Amino acid sequence: MNAPLSDAEARDLARRVGESMYAADAASRDTLGLELVRCEPGRATMRMAVRPLHLNGHRICHGGFIFTLSDSTFAFACNSRNHATVASGCSIEFLRPAHEGDVLTAEGVEQSLSGRHGVYDIRVSNQKGQTVALFRGKSTQISGTVIPAE
Numbered sequence: 001m002n003a004p005l006s007d008a009e010a011r012d013l014a015r016r017v018g019e020s021m022y023a024a025d026a027a028s029r030d031t032l033g034l035e036l037v038r039c040e041p042g043r044a045t046m047r048m049a050v051r052p053l054h055l056n057g058h059r060i061c062h063g064g065f066i067f068t069l070s071d072s073t074f075a076f077a078c079n080s081r082n083h084a085t086v087a088s089g090c091s092i093e094f095l096r097p098a099h100e101g102d103v104l105t106a107e108g109v110e111q112s113l114s115g116r117h118g119v120y121d122i123r124v125s126n127q128k129g130q131t132v133a134l135f136r137g138k139s140t141q142i143s144g145t146v147i148p149a150e
Contacts, residue, residue, distance in 0.1 A: 010041045010081070011040055011041065013041075013080075013081070013082055014039050014040045014041045014043075014080040014081070015038075015039055015040075016147060017039060017076075017079055017080055017081075017082050017146045017147055018036055018038070018039025018044065018076050018080065019036075019039075020146055020147045021039075021075070021076060021079060021146055022036040022076075025072070028046075028068075028072045032048065032065065032068060032069070032072075033048060033049065033051070034046050034047070034048050034068075034069060034072055035047045035048070036076065037105070039076045039077075039080050040080060041080050041081060042077060042080060042081070042109065042110030042113065042120075043077055043080065043107075043108060043109055043110065044073050044074075044075075044076035044077040044080065044107075044108045045073065045105065045106065045107050045108070046069060046072055046073045046076065046105070046106045047103060047104065047105050047106075048065070048069045048103070048104045048106075049101075049102075049103050049104075050065075050098050050099060050100050050101060050102045050103070050104060051100065052100055054100075055100060058097075059099075059100070060097040060098060060099060061097065061098035061099065061100075061102070061104075063092075063094055066092070066094065066098065066104065066124055066132060066133050067092050067133075067135070069104060069106045069124060070090075070092060070106050070108075070122045070124055070133065070135035070137075071087070071090065071135070071137070072106075073106035073107070073108040073122050073135075074087065074090065074108050074120050074122055074135065074137035074139070075087070076108070077108035077109070077110060077120050077122075078110070078118055078120055078137070078139040079146050082145045082146050082147060082149065083141045083145065083146075084141065084142050084143065084144040084145055084146060085118070085139045085140065085141045085142065086139065086140060086142055087137055087138070087139060087140075088117070088138045088139060088140040089137070089138045090135060090136060090137040090138065091135070091136055092133055092134070092135045092136075093133060093134045093135075094132070094133050095131050095132060095133055095134065096126075096130060096131070096132050097132075098126060098132050102126045102127060103126065103127045104124055104125070104126060104132060105124070105125055105126075105127075106122050106123070106124045106135075107122065107123050107125075108120050108121070108122040108137075109121055109122075116140055116141040117138065117139065117140055117141075118138070118139040118141075119136065119137070119138055119139075120136070120137045120138075120139065121134070121135070121136055122134070122135040122136075122137065123135075
């Protein structure tokens, strides 16, 4: 059995996992323009500037983009310990609209990790600190790692 990682080693591993996932995530990075701000053990933060291509027929940010920002943040948080992990379910509550020019920040935090299953809460806020949406994701670890195990 491997020795537990120190806090510094766990933070470094999470950062490297985040960098590796982000480099391979063309959908989040290139298509949507999401920015990975940080990836830490059980936590992640991502950012998205609301552009005209994100607007729906009401001229507000389409909920699917807010959901994707949340889901991507969830993915980084639940994979941060270098165990390949996928979503097993999720839900979102939209609390206020986001408008063109807003900068949305999604902060994901692990609430529970037991065996192969985890629960993560993601809060999406605008540049004024107002909560735009709350997302809860449930994860399941699958076989493998994100980056080669050392």
